[in-house]
Amino acid sequence: MIPELGHFALILALLTAATQSLIPLFGGLKRTANVSAAAVPAARAQFVFCLLAFACLTAAFVLQDFSVTYVATNSNSALPLHYRVSAVWGAHEGSLLLWALILSGWTVAVTFFSRNLPDVFRVRVIAVMGAISVGFYLFMLLTSNPFSRLLPSAVEGNDLNPLLQDFGLILHPPMLYMGYVGLVVPFSFAVAALIGGRLDPAWTRWTRPWTVVAWVFLTLGITLGSWWAYYELGWGGWWFWDPVENASFMPWLMATALIHSLAVSEQRGAFKAWTVLLAIFAFSLSLLGTFLVRSGVLVSVHAFATDPARGLFILMFLALVVGSALVLFALRAQAVSGGGRFDLFSRETLLLINNVLLVVAAASVLLGTLYPLILDAMGLGKISVGPPYFNSVFVPLVLVLLAVLGIGPLTRWKKDRSRRLATLLRWPLIASIVAGVVLTVASDAEGLAAVLAGLVFAAWVAATTALALVERVKLRTSPLAGLLRLPRGFTGMTVAHLGAAVMVVGITLTTALSTEKDLRLSPGDTYAIAGYEFRFSGVRQSPGPNYRAQRGHIEVTRSGKTIAQLFPEKRLYLNSSSPMTEAAIDPGFTRDLYAALGDELGDGAWAVRIYHKPFVRWIWLGGLLMALGGILAVTDRRYRIMVRNERGRSDRALASGAFAEG
């Protein structure tokens, strides 16, 4: 009964979403604003129905209803409760439902936080979001219904993919989807502006905080995903350039470009058409990512169930959504382009370089992800593009980006003098080179050039960011008052840029200084790396709720003192009979000690992998700092104050754009 209720709620959600997107069209034709306004309650009702459907699916998991196909394939009576809840989004159908729920959640948020938008514009935004919801509900109901019954019902479930039975996976997909789907807001704002044929400064002011919030979620989601892959996959790697990772990374790069381009549009009124295009691209890449992951056109380590019929549906949906947005762009961009003029040497130029680099970076990731597909489509054989391609293309781009990142915040809008900037940048330049050289020598690493480059650029970003802060605070009478009076937007930028520096340090040092050893250890054997002594004392059986584990014990000592006890496990999940490696990690601010159990080699000896990973935490710390920067920026005072006086003016302006044209 509960699954049928969920199914019914899903159909109602589809119908309300259709109402939400069609009513404004009708209201527009009749030019009756009160009809169009019905889109708002429709959007809220859609959220309620979608939430109900989601609750029904969760109930089916919690109550172990194995007569539902999706539950029977992804759960098991031995599965602990918290994993039964997170199993709701553990596979294709349920994660789509989560997608749709989050999308309707964002729509409801827009209905509540857009009261000061002109009504016509607000309704258009909600209608665009409704159209996208319709696509996802249809996709679910036609090709991937999570509520399909299994007749006769299964006695026992198949169990959740053991890789996903992990704390990180409870949080990672919701975060990532919040980011992915959140990009629908700037997209809808852009499309609504194109329909109206007007793009005034108010548009950027509305779009910017939404973009930053989506970006914060995306940043957190990617950071969590990287951390999860590090400890769960048991290879000690933190980024694999896997198509699924790339699918989330491309929208992130685009959203980062969008945030910076919005800054220019808001402050200077320049780059308007470009900003609109970026807003379209960012969400398009989210959809493309969904297509790549769900359709099975690419093989990935994150093996989701794939099906060509689903692929075809998403492709048509993608073509429709992105195609119509780009047609609209082609028709209307002329009308919204233009704006502030600026000199060659100005902050605008540097932000333009930033944008171009980020877009090129996203395009190169896209190319690398699709390249195997391109060759295959042209009948040139099957190949896979691995980390070597991505690293050799990506690293130089990032280094240039870091160089520009340092200069940008110190440069003036519109027009600056190179001599002023040269004087200003002299000290950070010297400081970062000295710091880079000293730290490189101190790190005693192989591959000197790479470490030197990484550390110099990280120090450069840190030094220039600090300088920008000093310059800003200097304007005030006392430094303390200056610090306290800093706008949150500026503080946010500073924190996020420092986060980038911290991440670069982490990536550089982890890549250059990590030691990893594959060993054959018998009980009592010891092995030393980087001054740490690893002592293996054997493996014992240790049963789990739905798996059998073999649990190793390794004691780590340093100059006779015990540092950590590591218990790496090798698990065999009973229902799927899939073996899993559970690595044991002793985390630290400047280093991680990591042990993973390989295979039994006989006589009590085991293949054991041990790693010493210096500064690996800094990678995720950098990600967290970036997200924190975003949170600070979005709580800036200017977003907290409602811009009431905008309302009347923009309303009249937008109303003059004929609504029926859209």
Add this chain to the structure above:
Amino acid sequence: MPRFTVPLGIFLLLVVLLGVGLTLNPRLVPSPLVDKPLPAFELPTVLDPEQRLSHDELRGRVSLLNVWATWCVPCREEHPVLVGIARRGEAIIYGLNYKDDREEAVNWLETLGDPYVKSGFDPTGRAGIDLGVYGVPETFIIDANGTIVYKHIGPFDDKIWRETLLPLVKKAQENSS
């Protein structure tokens, strides 16, 4: 206006590409060895170091070549399936014991049953490299001419055997008779 249509043009190209991509199956990673003769090898057998197993022996009738090792957990899951196939006489199975310890391997065959006509002993993995083994277990179907017809990566269960592999074995048998 033309320059604003550039993104649309690029996007349409991308859609065409993705559409073509949908018609392809990336999971069928063809082994470069499929439709090629079985690479030459000559190995001592697991049970008797004096006896040899060579590629020549696999000619003349359709057979399976199963790559296995005692350190491989999925092999342990797959083993009863192989024993069942041998018992029912559905196929002739040769083994390639990969990077393993002889004593362990003998012990495995004695306790779990020996479905293999013979198992080649390849402790260094040299023959495995020629066969393009990149994960254990792997199973090759070899026709009467000694040509590799199919390669299955990873363990297989009764269902995969009945639905995928057995029909291929039967087809190869019809072709050669």
